[in-house]
Amino acid sequence: MCTIHTDQKWCFYCDTCDTLICSMCATLDHRSAENNLLKIDDTIRSFRSEVDNILQKFEKCRQRFKSTENSIEHAQKRLQNKLAQARSDIDAKAKAEITKIRNKAKLLTDKVDKIGQERDNEYEKALMHNRDQMERADQTIAAVNDLMRQADDFEHLELKPKVMHNLEFQKELKFEPVNHGPSFIGVRFQDVVSDAELGEVCVSEKWQLKGEFGKEVAQGDASNQLEAPFGVAVTHDDLLFVTDKKKVKVFDTELHFVRKFTPSADDADGRSESYLTAVAVDSQRVAVADKGRKVISVHNLDGSLIASISNNMVEHFLTISSLGCLVLTNLQGQSLLCVNFEGKEMYNVKTLVNGEAAKPTGVLCDDDETIYVAVHYGRSRVDEVQRYDSNGAFVATVAQGLYNPIEMAFTPLVT
Template sequence: MAEAAAQTVLDKISQGHLECPICCCRFKDPKMLDCLHSFCLKCLEEMMNKQKSETERITCPVCRRETHVPGEGLHSLSSSFFLISLVDEINKQEKLLGTSLTTSATCESCDEGHEAVSRCFDCKVNICKKCQEAHQFLKYTKDHRIIPAEELDKSRVLPADLNKSVAPKCRKHIEHSLCFYCESCDILICSMCAATEHRTADHKYTAIYDAIGSFRESVDDIFQKFDKSKEQFASNEDSITHARKRLQKNLAQARLDISTKAEAEIAKIRNKAKRLTEKVDEIGQERDSEYDKALMHNRDQMERADQIVTAVSDLMRQADNFELLELRPKVMHNLEFQEELKCEPAKVYMAFIGFKCQDVVSDTDLGEILLKEKWQLKEEFGKEGTCDGEFQFAADVACFSNGDIVVTDTTQNRLSMFTSTGLYKTSVANGGADCHELEAPFRIAVTQNDLLFVTDKQKVKVFDRELQFVREFTPSADNAEGLPESNLGGIAVDKQRVAVADCGRKVISVHNLDGSLIANTYNNMADHFIALSNKERLILTNYEKNRLLCVDFKGNEVFNVMTLLNGQPAKPSGILCDDDGSIYVAPHSFRESFKTEVQHYDSNGAFIAIVAQGLYNPIGMAFTPAGDVVVADKHSVKIFKRM
């Protein structure tokens, strides 16, 4: 029973790890290619014979990567010593399963034919009594591990200690052990090599254990960078998917606009409408194809990278230190893929396609296909003043699902509500009877179920769609001695959470919609504006340091970029996140008489385009239910729509 189980284990090891992918038999003289895949030397030679005689490269049948064949031939490729030793050990263990050492084994160390009484675990041979005594006497073998016959016979199969590292001898100076690694030549050397061929200043060598430590650290660093690259690729794939969905939505809208206009012009423009529709479809297919290629490119890179990482990980886990250092050049060459990784970005601008109508006569086209997203001013209301519907300092805006717009005036400490077209409806101000002692309303945000969250000094107050008070909570309730005074700034909401930036204590707290705390994130950049991304991230602006940054809910920084106007640092204020994760920011430049604009960035903080220019002093921003952007522009409110 025990022997059958042991044989099964050996068979599984052989099939899973010790069979050549070409001949599907146990490895014989395995050679390793640059891609770290191993094959029998004979199998590689047969492959080369089938290729053109003048070729100097061999293609791996597993991953299709090419390996340069040295001038000396395939036999000069690196041998896979780990596989060789493992195959040898498995063969010997299988042999032991059928042969009892105490009954039939003879000494394999001498030619006397004496009965073996023990086994040398380091030499991997059965030895007789005299050879055992010689082993214990000789300098080079006295430390070998000797297993008595009776102990070996108890288990029949001796577990292989494949992780034990025995210092190999130098190939040039066979009496000396390898003890150094020459970083200049990328080879293992002995003390004699160090004193002769490698003694000049241009040779830098270190002790083996220092070299392997440094090597492992380098590999670990590359693995960590790769993990970050995987996160970026995953994030980018989400952005591409969202942009692709937006493309389909805009394509449908463009087709509808074209159809509506075509029907208005009746039969005489049907033909032109058809041609334009076909053009839209053609553009849509081309762009959709580009998105598909981007996704496939990124996935292919990740698949290839994962294969390399898996191969290197297996090698780092299985091979001994000397073998690792001998293979170091190939390993590091394979890990150069990290530097070659190129993530195809989500080209958000390509997701936009629209239709611009124009008056049509018989000799003109039905309209114009817009290939780039453009914005235009749709509505503007308000003016400087203190009366209803007027502003001293319109600092933030938010929109209810019915289109109503709420505006905070930080000079008048007032919340005002308007219709979607800018008609004044109502307001609540400091000390009003319906505002639950509203003191200084600052930033605002509206949830999907039309709850208005307002930061008011040290509290967050919640109102309904009629601006009636609902409840309140205190994000930074701890007032222990030594803590800075709480001063709530930015606020943002999504379907389940509300995030609040405390500018005084430099902390961002994330809460459930009922106010219960989920987590605190401490960040020295916490300022007056914050947004929640659909990627489980917090988007922040820091006005004084001209920064746009992104952190996850644990406070880990995702990106940190400088906002610019005409190539010069600019101070960002209001911030918005779209459903595809893209970001809208309003930077200010005081060098050019309050020149400001609204800019569009992708989900990774890369600048895309300018949305609107010529604003006076834009601060807070919000999306309307229709997807328009509402901007609080100090003395007025402006609404921009996509064309």
């Protein structure tokens, strides 16, 4: 009932005054054109709808907050991992440099020892030769002296030719001369450890060229060698997985054939033919992209099938995220997408360079849930590698000024 006209029921809501009113209130106090009178039922429905909309927006805000919180925690975890890795790298670098210096010192010492031994041997040979010469001379002189002491004059004259012949040895005496030159050996040191710092601290991520290599090699039975290799991946125990036409072939560190398996067969109706374009591995699984059949097959490391996922976005590049999802790029669609092992799409985002659409190619995932994507902008030397978080949100550019980057891979870190 109305609190002013106690015999009247509330029947309107004055939206202008934000108050419930009765018919008498409407006639007496809320009759101006400025007052917007609404039916109570309509007002309640409008109010509930407005509250629901606000709550829905808040729930989306909560989800964004949670996603942002997760990303911050991932970034914080990544920072701690990078700090630990940086400390480990510094220690490893110091040990490696110490080992290099010790190895160089050993090589230099071995070289000095070898030269010293060779020269000492020459001096020893000269000593032995000269001592032998003198020993022979001493024996001859002793014999002549004995003869000269014991024989009389007539015997001396009779033995004269023999004595003089024996004394001819002095003309044959040849002593090795003294050569003081080889007696010297020294070392002129170079500044192996300079005053420069061991390294510099990098406060932003930037990839640098470590080295380049080439030349395809495959050993073993001719039937198991590579014919048309395309996608490659390496396990933590250094097994090399390669897509080769319709098969995946596995090789060891010496590129000897280990095994092979066929991920999927051609469609029975012949409308789509298997064309394997990418392979990705983690500690337990192998994922293979079949562009021909638009299928991603997931296998155990021995090749046995776990799941087969159909997706029209399958092209040439694929990786397995640390969260147990499949991340792939679609060059024509200019997008990066993620699906789980049931085929459900987790996200699908456009790849951009300077705010304009760009074509993604190679993709890989780090252990800290960071995603790296090679992106093509269509101009010379402006392609780049970008970093995304686990939700597909762009984080930063880590390498710029590239020319046509295609595929990427991480090596196992040995410490």
